Structures are given as structure tokens and as C-alpha cells.
Amino acid sequence: MEPETKIRVDNLTMAYGDFVLQRELTFDVKKGEVMVIMGGSGCGKSTLLRHLLGLLEPAEGKIYYDDLCFTDASLKQRQSLLRRCGVLYQAGALWSSMTVGENVALPMKEFTKLKDAKIREIVDFKLAMVGLRGFENYMPAELSGGMKKRAGLARAIALDPEILFFDEPSAGLDPVTSRNLDETILELKNSLGATIVMVSHELPSIFSVADRAVFLDARERRMLALGKPSELLANPPTESVAAFLTRNHTERTGS
Amino acid sequence: MERQTGHAGITLEPDRIVIHLSGHWSVHSKLPSAQELIDQIKAADSALPVHFVLDQETSYDTVLASFVYRLLEASEAFGHAVELTELPQRLLRLLELGRKVPMKEDAQKDIKPKRPFLEEVGHVTMEHLRGSLAIATFTGEWLIALGNLLIGRAHIRWKDFWHILRTVSVDALPIVALISFLVGVIISFLGAVTLKQFGAEFAVAYLVGFGILREMGAIMTGVIMAGRTGAAFAAQIGSMKVNEEIDALKTLGISPIEFIVLPRLLALFIMMPLLTLYANVIGILSGWVVAEGLMGVPGPVYFSEMQYIVGMEDFFLGIFKACVFGVLVSTAGCIRGLQSGSGADAVGVAATRAVVAGITLIVFSNAVIDWAAATLGI
Numbered sequence: 083m084e085p086e087t088k089i090r091v092d093n094l095t096m097a098y099g100d101f102v103l104q105r106e107l108t109f110d111v112k113k114g115e116v117m118v119i120m121g122g123s124g125c126g127k128s129t130l131l132r133h134l135l136g137l138l139e140p141a142e143g144k145i146y147y148d149d150l151c152f153t154d155a156s157l158k159q160r161q162s163l164l165r166r167c168g169v170l171y172q173a174g175a176l177w178s179s180m181t182v183g184e185n186v187a188l189p190m191k192e193f194t195k196l197k198d199a200k201i202r203e204i205v206d207f208k209l210a211m212v213g214l215r216g217f218e219n220y221m222p223a224e225l226s227g228g229m230k231k232r233a234g235l236a237r238a239i240a241l242d243p244e245i246l247f248f249d250e251p252s253a254g255l256d257p258v259t260s261r262n263l264d265e266t267i268l269e270l271k272n273s274l275g276a277t278i279v280m281v282s283h284e285l286p287s288i289f290s291v292a293d294r295a296v297f298l299d300a301r302e303r304r305m306l307a308l309g310k311p312s313e314l315l316a317n318p319p320t321e322s323v324a325a326f327l328t329r330n331h332t333e334r335t336g337s
Numbered sequence: 338m339e340r341q342t343g344h345a346g347i348t349l350e351p352d353r354i355v356i357h358l359s360g361h362w363s364v365h366s367k368l369p370s371a372q373e374l375i376d377q378i379k380a381a382d383s384a385l386p387v388h389f390v391l392d393q394e395t396s397y398d399t400v401l402a403s404f405v406y407r408l409l410e411a412s413e414a415f416g417h418a419v420e421l422t423e424l425p426q427r428l429l430r431l432l433e434l435g436r437k438v439p440m441k442e443d444a445q446k447d448i449k450p451k452r453p454f455l456e457e458v459g460h461v462t463m464e465h466l467r468g469s470l471a472i473a474t475f476t477g478e479w480l481i482a483l484g485n486l487l488i489g490r491a492h493i494r495w496k497d498f499w500h501i502l503r504t505v506s507v508d509a510l511p512i513v514a515l516i517s518f519l520v521g522v523i524i525s526f527l528g529a530v531t532l533k534q535f536g537a538e539f540a541v542a543y544l545v546g547f548g549i550l551r552e553m554g555a556i557m558t559g560v561i562m563a564g565r566t567g568a569a570f571a572a573q574i575g576s577m578k579v580n581e582e583i584d585a586l587k588t589l590g591i592s593p594i595e596f597i598v599l600p601r602l603l604a605l606f607i608m609m610p611l612l613t614l615y616a617n618v619i620g621i622l623s624g625w626v627v628a629e630g631l632m633g634v635p636g637p638v639y640f641s642e643m644q645y646i647v648g649m650e651d652f653f654l655g656i657f658k659a660c661v662f663g664v665l666v667s668t669a670g671c672i673r674g675l676q677s678g679s680g681a682d683a684v685g686v687a688a689t690r691a692v693v694a695g696i697t698l699i700v701f702s703n704a705v706i707d708w709a710a711a712t713l714g715i
Binding site: 178179190193194195196199200203204206207208210211213215221222223239241242266269270272273274275 | 340363364365368370371372398399400402403404406407427430431434435436437438439678679680681682683
């Protein structure tokens with residue numbers, strides 16, 4: 083049976099003023115899959131993510147979550163939907179005046195009626211899930227880049243979201259840390275059963291976590307490919323897709 | 338709508354301890370406390386293994402995993418063997434994820450480590466000493482930078498200097514005008530209330546002349562600059578530090594003191610006397626408006642009385658103070674910016690500390706200068 087569609091992007095055109103970044107994007111994300119948005123620098127990957135989160139409005143086209151048209155939804159509907167989503171920003175985006183534990187606890191304090199002791203118990207476990215057990219009293223400034231991302235991940239999964247968004251999770255990390263983070267993402271997908279949308283241009287990451295990927299092209303300003311990364315590598319639909327996948331893939335395998 | 342409930346029970350059997358879990362476990366459910374079960378596990382014989390059993394109808398998310406995780410850790414800490422095999426695969430996977438990375442031994446950290454009283458006193462004293470040393474070092478560094486500038490060897494970007502000069506002067510004119518106008522009015526009102534009783538309305542010119550030229554013109558301009566420019570300096574330099582811009586300068590072999598501090602210091606040193614002059618003029622004129630309007634002191638009388646009693650030394654004393662305040666405010670702003678930690682919060686703290694230090698230094702140095710002037714008979 084075909085898995086149900088969780089997110090549908092319909093004929094989306096993204097623009098900053100008169101400058102069109104990407105036009106007529108159409109794809110969907112199935113429930114429980116990892117969809118990677120890939121492409122070179124400046125092609126609009128992160129901008130697409132910001133559109134999906136409602137931080138930017140489309141110039142044209144619509145975005146649907148389940149049956150809800152997110153683009154036309156009221157503020158209240160959007161907020162209630164976004165509460166079912168978790169987002170990991172590029173640098174973690176931890177609130178600098180709060181400890182790591184307080185960062186993870188905040189969504190629960192705001193949106194649930196759980197007692198403080200119970201929230202502490204859940205925070206301990208979420209931090210353990212991302213490998214940061216015992217770091218709850220640290221301030222974000224005291225963490226390394228990789229740890230900040232992990233803490234951001236713990237905050238993103240605080241409310242057991244149905245959909246997780248990752249904005250270049252492995253950017254700026256060493257290969258081992260990056261690989262560990264990819265594994266954590268996969269484990270979270272399996273254990274939480276969440277749908278994951280991830281922006282990335284790191285090929286090792288894409289090949290290891292993606293079920294499917296969309297390729298955005300900066301020059302043509304449109305989507306050039308959609309499918310499994312391994313299949314796209316075997317049968318690249320255009321030269322730019324081949325160049326993107328091959329160069330990095332070659333580097334990765336060392337051949 | 339009634340909240341759904343998660344249930345947890347404990348049964349002490351002869352050969353094992355059984356933890357029964359059932360109901361609805363999510364962040365929106367009403368959930369049992371883990372501590373009560375932990376107390377019972379603690380009281381039981383540690384030779385008995387702990388079995389976790391999940392009712393088939395249970396709905397759950399990671400909240401249940403965190404509950405089991407807590408009991409699991411506690412049971413193991415009390416020496417019990419733990420049996421999880423009766424739990425479903427998904428829950429086991431979540432637990433495994435939590436237990437995969439062991440806790441880093443030195444990770445646990447108190448937010449405020451407690452020190453004995455004497456150690457705390459010593460610690461605070463050393464902090465202040467280090468702070469004073471930092472100020473002395475900073476002063477030495479900018480004096481060297483100034484020396485380099487005079488012999489034409491300083492790395493200074495003149496474009497920045499002109500930009501800063503404009504922001505600390507022209508942009509500040511409206512607020513300086515407003516505050517000096519009001520200060521002139523206040524001093525004049527003060528004179529109106531007191532001097533009228535003695536029939537000495539004309540003497541309001543002395544009060545305004547002395548008050549504005551010797552004290553208030555420079556002090557109020559200094560306070561405005563501390564709040565406006567000192568805070569801006571600290572925030573700018575603090576942000577540059579967070580973005581590693583300062584490090585980038587250092588690694589290029591450029592002194593941040595020359596490149597960042599010197600233009601700010603020079604700009605304020607040059608502009609403070611001019612702004613004070615401007616504030617003096619406005620303060621004296623606003624004092625005249627009240628003197629004429631409220632007490633009927635005509636303009637020629639007001640100004641000739643002022644000329645008669647107030648001398649150039651009063652004017653220059655005010656201008657000298659302005660130069661000193663300019664150096665102090667920019668030093669406080671720059672040093673607090675350079676001492677800033679990383680993070681948005683730290684930049685805010687740096688700006689606040691710059692303003693507090695700036696105003697304190699202004700008041701303190703003003704008292705010292707007044708005392709010296711009185712001793713010298715100025």
C-alpha cells in the first residue's frame with residue numbers, strides 16, 4: 083500500500099522581491115520517510131525549508147500538510163500544526179540565556195501540563211537520546227558546535243513531533259561527528275516514526291539517510307530531479323545532477 | 338476534555354519485582370510519579386530482578402521511554418537485575434538510544450559551585466584585581482596605539498573614524514539639545530523659587546552660568562554619551578568578538594586597539610568638548626527664557642550679570658571635564674565590549690556594564706576635578 087502523503091508542495095515559486103529563486107516546485111513527502119532537499123550553495127534549499135515552516139511566504143503555489151492548506155491557513159491553525167513539528171536549525175539556535183536543560187524543557191513547559199519533576203525526567207532522557215546525558219546544566223556557550231546541534235536536536239524532539247526538519251545538520255562538523263549525527267537521525271526516525279525533511283549538500287549524509295531527495299538547481303532555478311539518491315546516481319536525469327552526485331560521491335568513496 | 342492517563346503499578350512477587358505499565362502515555366497525559374516506584378524498588382531485596390511488563394493496549398511515545406529509563410537506571414543503581422524482554426521492540430529501540438552513549442564522567446556540573454566563605458571572598462577579590470589589571474593593560478595599550486598614531490605607524494581606518502565621528506556628534510545633536518534645554522530650564526526654575534524670596538532675581542544668571550558652564554553642561558553631555566555612545570561601542574565590539582572579527586584582526590597582525598578602539602576614542606575625545614559647547618549655549622539660552630518669562634529679568638541684564646561674574650576659567654573647566662569624560666566613556670565602552678563573552682546575552686551585559694561604568698566614572702572624576710579646581714582656586 084502506498085504510504086500516505088504528509089507534506090505536499092504544489093507549484094511553489096519562491097522569490098525575494100522580483101528575484102525568483104526557484105519556480106514551480108512540485109513534490110510530496112510521504113509519511114515516515116526521510117526526504118532530503120539537496121543542491122549547490124545558493125540554490126534555495128534553506129529558503130524552501132523556511133517556506134515549509136511558514137517563515138517565508140510563497141510568491142506562488144501552495145504547501146499542504148495532510149489535508150490542511152498551510153499557505154492559506156490561519157495563524158492559529160499554523161501554530162497548532164507547527165507544534166507537531168520539530169526543527170533543528172543550522173547552528174542549533176539554542177536560546178543563549180537558558181541552560182541546555184531549560185532549552186529542551188521550554189516546549190514542554192509552554193505546551194503541556196506536565197509537572198516540573200516529570201519534565202526533568204523527560205529532558206534527561208531526551209538528552210540521553212542525543213548522547214548529551216548529564217549536560218543539562220551547561221550554557222549553550224559552553225558547548226562545542228556538534229554538541230549544540232545535538233542539544234538543538236533534543237529540543238526539536240521534545241514534544242515527539244510528527245515531522246522533523248533539519249537545516250544542514252552536518253554542516254561544519256567533522257566526518258565522525260557528522261556520521262554519528264546521521265546515525266542518530268536515522269535511529270530517531272525508526273524509533274519515533276517521524277517524517278523527516280532535511281536540507282543538505284553533504285553527499286555522505288544524503289546517501290546514508292535519505293529515502294528520497296529533490297535536487298534544486300541554482301542556474302535553472304527549478305527542480306531537476308526527484309527520487310532515491312542511489313537511483314539518481316545510477317541514472318542522473320541531467321548533467322548538473324550527475325556532476326553534483328558524482329563529484330561528491332567519488333570523493334566519499336575515494337575512487 | 339478529560340486528560341488521558343498513563344498507569345504504572347508495582348507488584349512484589351516472591352522471586353521478582355514486576356512493574357506494570359498501561360494506559361496512554363504522552364506529554365499531554367496525566368502521568369504517574371517515578372519516584373514512588375523507585376522508593377519501593379529501593380526498599381525491596383536487591384537480589385530480586387525487576388521485570389517491566391507493558392499492557393498490549395498501551396499507547397505511548399518517548400514519555401514512557403523516559404519513565405522506564407528512569408526506573409531502569411535507579412534499579413540498576415540499587416543492584417537489581419533488569420528484565421526488559423517483555424517490552425515491545427519500538428520501546429526497546431528508544432531505550433537503547435538513550436543508553437547508547439554513556440554519561441561523560443565530568444559532565445555533571447553545578448550551576449553555582451559552592452565555595453566556603455573565605456574562598457569566595459578571595460575569589461571575588463582576585464576577580465576585581467584581575468579586572469583592574471585588565472583596565473591598566475588596556476590603558477597602556479591604547480596609549481601605545483596613540484603613540485603609534487602620532488608617529489604615523491598605527492593601523493587605523495580613517496573611513497571608520499569619520500563615520501564614528503558623525504554618529505557620535507551630528508546624530509547626537511537633537512538629544513543633547515533637548516536635555517540641555519531642560520537642564521537650563523530646571524536650574525533657572527530652581528533660582529526662580531529661591532532667589533525671588535530675597536529679591537535677587539537677577540542672580541539667576543550666576544546660577545545658570547556657573548551651573549551650566551562648570552558642571553551640568555559637561556556632565557549631562559557625558560551621561561548622554563555614556564548611555565548612547567558608550568553602550569553602542571560595547572555592543573558593536575561585543576558582537577565583533579562573538580563573530581570572531583577581533584580574532585581575525587589579531588591573526589592578521591593588526592592590533593584591535595588601533596583598528597577598533599582608537600577611532601572611537603579619538604572621535605569622542607574630539608566631539609565631547611564641541612557637544613558640551615553646544616549644550617552650554619542651549620542651557621544658557623533656555624535659562625534666560627525662564628528668567629525673562631517667569632521673573633521678568635530682561636535679556637541684557639541676564640547676560641551682563643553673567644558676563645560680570647562668570648569667567649573664561651569656568652568655561653574652560655567645563656571643556657576640560659568634557660575631554661576627560663570623552664576619554665572615560667569611550668574607554669568604558671570599548672573595554673566592556675572587548676571583555677564581552679560570547680552569545681546574545683553577553684553582548685547585552687557588556688552594553689549595560691559600559692553604561693554603568695561610564696556614568697560612575699563621570700561622577701567620580703567630576704568630583705576629583707572639582708576638588709582639584711577648588712584647591713587651585715579656579
